[in-house]
Amino acid sequence: MRAFTELYMRLDATTKRTEKLTALESYFRSVAAEDAAWALYLFSGRRLIRAISRRRLRSWAAEAASLPGWLIDECYDNVGDLSETLSLIVPSDSEGCDASLSQVIAERIKPLPQLDEGEQRKLVMQTWRDFNAPQRFLFHKLISGSFRVGAAEKTVCQALANVAGIDAAVMAHRLMGKWEPTAADFERLCDQASAANDPSQPYPFYLASPLEAELESLGDIADWQVEWKWDGIRAQMIKRDGEVFLWSRGEEMINEQFPELVAAAKRLPDGTVLDGEVLAWEDGRPLPFHMLQRRLNRKRVEMMLFQDVPVVFMAYDVMEVEGADLRAYPQDKRRARLMQLTSEFDANLMTVSEPIDCESWGDVASCKQQAARNGTEGVMIKRRDSAYEVGRKKGNWWKFKRDPYTIDAVMTAAQRGHGKRATLYTDYTFGVWHGDELVTIAKAYSGLTGDEIREVDRFVRRHSTDRKGPVRLVKPELVFELAFEGIQPSERHKAGVALRFPRMARWRKDKPAKEADTLESVQALLAQVEARQ
Amino acid sequence: MADLIEQRDKGLYCAVGDFWIDPWEPVEHAVITHAHSDHAKAGHRRYLTMADGVELLRLRLGSDITVRGAAYGEGIDINGVQVSLHPAGHMLGSAQVRVEHKGQVAGVSGDYKVRPDPTCPTFEPVPCNLFISEATFALPIYRWADSSEVFAEINAWWRGNQAVGKTSVLFTYALGKAQRVLAEIDNSIGPIFAHGALMRYEAAYTAAGVRQPPLTYCEASAVRAQNGAALVMAPPSALGTPWMRKLGKVSTAFASGWMTVRGRRRQRGVDRGFILSDHADWNGLIEAITATGAEKVLLTHGYSAALARWLREMKGIDAATLVTRYGDEDDDADGSPERAAS
Secondary structure, three states: OHHHHHHHHHHHHOOOHHHHHHHHHHHHHHOOHHHHHHHHHHHOOOOOOOOOOHHHHHHHHHHHHOOOHHHHHHHHHHHOOHHHHHHHHOOOOOOOOOOOHHHHHHHHHOOHHHOOHHHHHHHHHHHHHHOOHHHHHHHHHHHOOOOOOOOOHHHHHHHHHHHHOOOHHHHHHHHHOOOOOOHHHHHHHOOOHHHOOOOOOOOOOEOOEEOOOOHHHHOOHHHEEEEEEOOOEEEEEEEEOOEEEEEEOOOOEOOOOOHHHHHHHOOOOOOEEEEEEEEEEEOOEEOOHHHHHHHHOOOOOOHHHHHHOOEEEEEEEEEEEOOEEOOOOOHHHHHHHHHHHHOOOOOOOEEEOOOOOOOOHHHHHHHHHHHHHHOOOEEEEEEOOOOOOOEOOOOOEEEEEOOOEEEEEEEEEEEEOOHHHOOOEEEEEEEEEEOOEEEEEEEEOOOOOHHHHHHHHHHHHHOEEEEEOOEEEEOOOOEEEEEEOEEEEOOOOOOOEEEEOOEEEEEOOOOOHHHOOEHHHHHHHHHHHHHHO | OOOOOEEEOOEEEEOOOOEEEOOOOOOOEEEOOOOOOOOOOOOOOEEEEEHHHHHHHHHHHOOOOOEEEEOEOOOEEEOOEEEEEEEOOOOOOOEEEEEEEOOEEEEEOOOOOOOOEOOEOOOOOOOOOEEEEEEOOOOOOOOOOOHHHHHHHHHHHHHHHHHOOOEEEEEOOOOOHHHHHHHHOOOOOOOEEEOHHHHHHHHHHHHOOOOOOOOEEOOHHHHHHOOOOOEEEEOHHHOOOHHHHOOOOEEEEEEOHHHHOHHHHHHHOOOEEEOOOOOOOHHHHHHHHHHHOOOEEEEEEEOHHHHHHHHHHHHOOEEEEOOOOOOOOOHHHOOOHHHHHO
């Protein structure tokens, strides 16, 4: 329990992925396989059965600490977490328990559901005496089924892959399969010998670069293929050994989120790898990105959502056919193979991103302008004779994005930045008018020059009206043009909308605050955007 | 009968003696419990404080203030009221104020802790009828470990950082906590550097006979030249500033009672939180309050309402809350001088 508690605290204390990786790796390396197996189980978001209700736990703690219930509530209000509150109030001088994680689970956690209330109480109280406060905190989390850890599953997977000396993609595939928190299964997960020919292995994606130069600088348009730039999740569809693997660009396997795509791809011949985009899709048109997010955030997709948010795999490239790596082939040739492969599919599940007919660079420019209307982000420009490269190699794939949406908003609050911007007020909150009130619409911290930031900083210091923790409320006077990539309805935001990637496009020194946009005009923009898609 | 000490607009007031205790607005005659800025304000005509605190008060409020220093236990007559100062154990020169008139005794605690501190004499309970106590950490979640345990952790953290070549940066309040840490930390581990905000109090501490290890003003290049062997002491306001970045590879920690709560630790954004406070914890508050034998208890700052209710219900003491301008439940309430300064 000591090593596990220390690991938890280390993960909790840092936001840096590299430090989390180091902590996880040293844990996996140093503990016994059965403990590592349990830690992995818990870190993968799998939970132990909730053995004891929070109410019961609270009342035992009150009894153990001889404190009235209302005082425990006061403490809870202050701490904000019941497991932590109770860990702090129960009296104990223990310096902590030396038993390992797997022992604690076997002796103190797993038996709980089978015990009667009196025996449960005895075991819990004994554990309080034996554990120190951080251990009690984790114990409470584990027995109440609310254990969460400050490390993404992907990070845990990467750490384990590093320890095992195998590829992270292979590890992710193994973790998706069946395994139990036992030493034997853990050793099987880390087995190096069978890693080499894992069928799930994806290729590194080729990433397009933003086109900043003039279109004409690309030369003859006949050398280029133009496609829409779809606003979905970049993904790789793999069919090997009779199995389908759908990988997101974040190197996460997303089979569970999109079961209908996986089922459809079963028809692909073995030894096929496609590059494309998962899109929320209805009647041959993309649905807004936030619809897709609803699918992505679920591990298991409920039937309802399945029907509400239909999805498609929009293929635009092929890297492997019949087990052969095609990445060195020119774009045109790969495209031809792609068309053959996908011709017989239900176009509502698997389709191909068709090239757009453009005869001049002027056509390309006008396509980009139309992009918002058909729910895309702009256009992609790919060199016809180019190979499928690795990573963000410039020159063969360009993304040419449509102009962002903009609104004029009033700065209402400011907060200091991070790192070298820590002494300056660089992170701002913006509002739009709703009657005489400013409703918060977005936060943004990029887009201004150094001089502008210093000028705004001076304004913030001189016109601060109130403080809320690190945030300074300011006199609503400065107007900024905010640019953003998308707008969607949101229940979490007071304004009822959320902006995607907002940043400051311009400081509108010419505009008085009163003339900034209104909530009504923003809602109208949302309605417009939704109607188009 | 009116209480010997009452709350007025400018702070705690003794009407019979016509003097104030830790007033927050300028008055004629102020008795100051200790030099932290939420208790010691500028602008009073005359100050009375414990002798060891005189120099600290001058450093904070200006050398031109009119201040009288009194020894612990020394009887002072103010307009017929007997006033004396008694150890509060909070920091150098910190005192409780005992006020006696016609057989009635009132005690004002200021900030205090009941556990020992090498920089000042230990808290002594003052029997009284009315006790006005602080309540900064008045919830049972706040229970301090022995400081030897905390310093073992701090020393281990410093050594661990040395082993991986990271400079240890420990954030503490610049006055009081910092000097206590310096007095208790194992200074054989490595060289200690201090941010300017701390350096200014060193002479006053040494002059008062408090043992302090050798301390060097923190120049970034000198710290880096130690290749991670050094400890740097700094005030919380330096956290995340460019000053810190110049130190090279660091591990950061914050020492405060507030570090008990995970959420507060995370808010601070430091690598480690050490639970080290110069205030009484839940048990310490109850111990101190009951030791006075006071029949009436008034509680200032912190979780005063919870403690007042507990004292009424569990101990039958007439206890209530006073709304003052000392500290508050904010992160910086730990007697933070930076709070008022920023």
